[in-house]
Amino acid sequence: MARAADDAGLEELWLWEDCFWESGIAAAAAALASTERLRVGIGLLPVPFRNVALASMEIATLERMFPGRFLPGVGHGVQDWMGQVGARVSSPMTLLREHVNAMRTLLRGEELSVAGRYVTLDKVKLDWPPAQPPGILVGAVGPKTLRLAGETADGTILDGQNTPERVRWACGVIEEGRVAAGRTDPHRVVVFTSAATGPNAAERLRRENEAWGHDPGADLGVAGDVDAFVEGTARYVEAGADALVFTPTADEPDLEGFIRFVANEVRPRVR
Structure with a gap:
């Protein structure tokens, strides 16, 4: 899929690290190594799963090998899954804030000693930091995490339950966090949305939304022809999205064809 996206000229391919499917870092490394230009994002790495020093080492390694092509995202993770592996914490917000702040410091190549509620580091410094730290994105759903993303991160990832109207609301909440932190730097909003083309596209999208527990009557996703x-x-763009990740439905019969459709037919008209 990564090679098809690269050959077709797509700018980005987004992966994820849902339990208990595949490692996001390993999959991203394989995709980056198999392509020439494609940027690869992970939306997202659950922070309860990963010590921040190890996560920063992995991100730094990929950024050094593939400069400017890796887009790391982090977030709370699904709390039930975190409980299954014994990693659930009593304050996910505190953990995420500590993790993101520490990660950004380490990726700048700075030494860090901190004794937080969850993140504890004693004179930790990456021997091989990236020449240019990648932007860290935070996945967010509720208002507290959206504000936190605005305060601490370089971008926000919104999942497939967001209608254009909810994207507009989320962007407003993100901006509240940015204002509170005094931030004026760019902040990228990446939105995942289910998508289907070809025969029975609308029905396939409806089934996909139902499978995820979404309201089938909501303005979710995209289905139909190029128009x-x-x-x-x-x-979605008018609502505030900077990047739209078209996620094919589970019953998509031709993934490479879907990628070529988005790259060759949709992308030129969007640009």
Whole structure:
């Protein structure tokens, strides 16, 4: 899939690290090594799973090997899954804040000693920091995490339960966090949305939303021909999305064909 996206000229391919499927870091490394230009994002790495020093080492390694092509995202993780592996914490917000702040410091190549509620480091400094630290994105759903993303991160990842109207609301909450932190630097909003084209596209999208427990009547996702994709993209962009990740439905019969459709037919008209 990564090679197909690279060959077709797509800018980005986004992966994830849901339990208990595949490692996000390993999959991203394979995708980056198999391509020439493609940027690869992970939306997202659950921070309860990962010691911040190890996560920073992995991100630094990929950034040094593939400069400017890795887009790391972090977040709370699904709390039930975190409980299954004994990693659930009583204050996910505190953990995420401590993790992101420590990670950004380490990726700048600075030494860090900190004794937080969850993150404890004693004179930790990466021997091989990246020449240019990658931006760290935070996955967020609720208002507290959205504000935290605005305060601490370089971008926010919104999942597939966001209608264009909810994206607009989320962007407003993110901005509240940025204002509170006095931030004026760029902040990228990446939105995942289910998408289907070809025969029975609308019905397939409806089934996909139902499978995820989403309201089938909500304005979620994109289905249809190239015109429908362009129109759907416009709704999300007008609401504040900087990047729209088209996630094929689980029953997509031709993943490489889907990638070529997005790259060759949708992308030129969106640009």
